[in-house]
Amino acid sequence: MIDRVLSRRAQALADRDGFLEPAGDIDYDGDQFDREERSALRRVQGLSTELEDITEVEYRQLRLERVVLAAVWSDGTVADAENSLRELAALAETAGSEVLAGVLQRRQTPDPSTYLGSGKAQELKEIVVAEGADTVVCDTELAPSQRRALEDVVKVKVIDRTALILDIFAQHAKSREGKAQVELAQLQYLLPRLRGWGESMSRQAGGQAAGGQGMGSRGPGETKIELDRRRINSRIAKLKRELAGMKTHRDTRRAARAHHEVPAVAIAGYTNAGKSTLLNRLTHAGVLVDNQLFATLDTTVRRAETPDGREYTLTDTVGFVRALPHQLVEAFRSTLEEVADADLLLHVVDGSHPDPEGQISAVRAVLADVDATDVKEVVVVNKADAADPEVVDRILRHERHSIAVSARTGAGVEELLQLVADELPKPDIDVEVLVPYSRGDLVSRLHDEAEIVSEEHLGQGTLVVARVHGDLAAELTPFATTPAAG
Template identity: 80%
Template sequence: MTARHILSGRADALADPTATSAGDQAFDDSGFVRPREPWDPDDDAFDGEQLDREERAALRRVSGLSTELEDVTEVEYRQLRLERVVLAAVWSEGTADDAENSLRELAALAETAGSEVLAGVVQRRATPDPATYLGKGKAAELRDIVIAEGADTVVCDTELAPSQRRALEDVVKVKVIDRTALILDIFAQHAKSREGKAQVELAQLQYLLPRLRGWGESMSRQAGGQAAGGQGMGSRGPGETKIELDRRRINTRIARLRREIKEMKTVRDTKRGSRRANAVPSVAIAGYTNAGKSSILNRLTGAGVLVENQLFATLDPTVRRAETPDGRMYTLTDTVGFVRQLPHQLVEAFRSTLEEVADADLLLHVVDGSHPDPEGQVSAVRAVLADVDATDVKEVIVINKADLADPEVIARLRRHEQHSIVVSARTGAGLDELRALIAAELPQPDIDVDVLVPYDRGDLVSRIHETGEVLASEHVADGTRLTARVGPDLADHLTAFRA
């Protein structure tokens, strides 16, 4: 059976009233849905819920994934550097819309990495084929699509086992990469800081280590031995194959990167400890990639962080100082965005960075209200937060892009997430309410003090204004008389100055 467009299956079902859809529904002569016949437990022919036979056999094309430019003034340059890719996915659970959304996200990832998406196909299977991912016959059909489109790369929507990748490459005759390798490539392009580059390199090497592949005899031949090397006297010995040598070098590099990241973590912990010592509350911004986290940071602090409409534009965390409407200081941290099936190598490599979220007093979980599946975004982010032990942080769902979102979707999200707020970073709508909410949710100073601070201790007066709530202030001959509400740490420092 040849590959077909994913939407054509629905059209065929409407044209043929007796055909069944993916939901196992049929149509009667009048065109209405025929009710499903109840399951008879005594029917020996029934052997459990199965995927529709036609859906299982089809390798279905997904429309609207091409990122080819139509402006001829740009095409000439971009065609010289962009890879031409075909996407492939196995749909084993969920709805057809879920499968399409996942493939469209893969297309956005591929475009962000610098490629031109030509086509995408989905294979309906209970589980991916352990040999070639799609199955032998569908892999051959994919090869025909690759030839027809003139593609030079195939990108699969899940992480492939090393054997699956090799077997599929042998069939399609072009380079095959999986979702994990694609995300790692994007991270490598966008990492700017020394720590970010080290974290990405560590994740890439951990991914590469079990996937080393020998190309020809040069990779498997040992350095010593007459039979292996054929070099005669002076060349005999146990030797070491090229793959073994590469594996040893990668392990050595991984150990060195882990040491460097551990040293960088010490610097980050020192800065975080300094903020803790000064009783400065912290707010972390987390969420799905391209949900608008950096835009919200810029709106709240004027940080001027890079904002682009692409996936993983932010990799290096940014910490900025902000102020509540009542004058209290706090820090706002912009973190790396998450995505479905985020590679576990990246979660481990970026653990020291993601600890900023776990140590925060408040988490702003930004959700793209205009996305086709915002609930799926929320679930994916919370799964990663659970991996870094950040589930105990007080969370506020910030539904962004309200100017583009469907009001019904926003209403549905607010019903499901009781502690939520709707904003638009582009228009500024709802940001004043967000500032007020942050002020209300941050730890409040709860110890009343009445102190007379000498004029030579201006540092204490500054801390009271920054981290506490000043109720009354008066300058007298001996110093500054303050009635304020402060936190426990600052109250201990002010004990000697009580009036």
């Protein structure tokens, strides 16, 4: 029996080392992965962003966190896995890191202990040492125990995709509301991950001991980790109260726009798809545009007009990303409600991205989380000047309401403006009113909110035939010359 086992092992090693092709279906291993994929830690080329040809002094001045990326590939193609890792590299660069290498491990499920498995974690440690890295970034949200176990093996700091995105948001938030939303998300992420080194988090002190009362005043008190947890919970409660107050202010402004029947158009999409560039092209808003992920975190609302003179608002929202941390979705829920309450959604897609359909799916998953799936959607394939025409045509054929534009060159923007005008709700009540000259405010509203059919200045006032919304029709009722028709 032992001889048979050893002979089979020797044959398997010979097949692997000599690359022998087994006969028949011997190479089929059920639903598992091939031997080579299971036993290899795949290095992904082209991820390094390390600076070259600089002096040691310059290097010390430009010192950034040096990171190695790690990911487990469980399903999809190898191209999908590498695209995900390249996106993680872009996130790391945006956070100010220097990407040295990236590795993929083929597994059916991540290891519950060390994410990669104990053997591959040891190999990752060797790569970290060889590259001189000081941080490992994993392409998923790690459980607290996984992060601790992997840190214990590789002996450098380990962070996950969620922590990386939260760090980018913290760097880019500018407004008071944006900063509060990011801090809330960071604290909610940190709370279950409090960790002390050695005995540092188990120290106890009574209420008076910390105040220098000395002997006889020390009680059992609470441990440092309990104290930190209580402080974090108190801060979370305070931030939620502040954000609730800001939401009330936002709801008031939104209600004022709704009262005046001003249609709302929201621009949403994957991060770095060109949403802010498109807003600037449509409204000359002057919003920050940068070729990096999550350049926009603070909502921008601008007023615009259709070609026929109807006013509407355009709202630029925070970009989405695959596996957007749920803490951020919750923290930014009040901001994302701008999308749910819009009359029309411009879903901007980067046509030059390797996987634009994956971007569309990721954005729609987040929209479903904020109950924005019922909003009328137009898919805007941006960067058409840099995209493969076949990819653009494929998206346009697949998406029923779609258009290709280039916000950088302006190509297709006029057609997009006309499409927005066609899709927005239009006034639907016919009125004929004689507005006295003392009510010039109503005439002004007619020009802003209604479709003017004819206008004539008479001795008693201004005779206007128009199509209006319900609330304006009610205000015009005392000046009607003929009964309004629906």
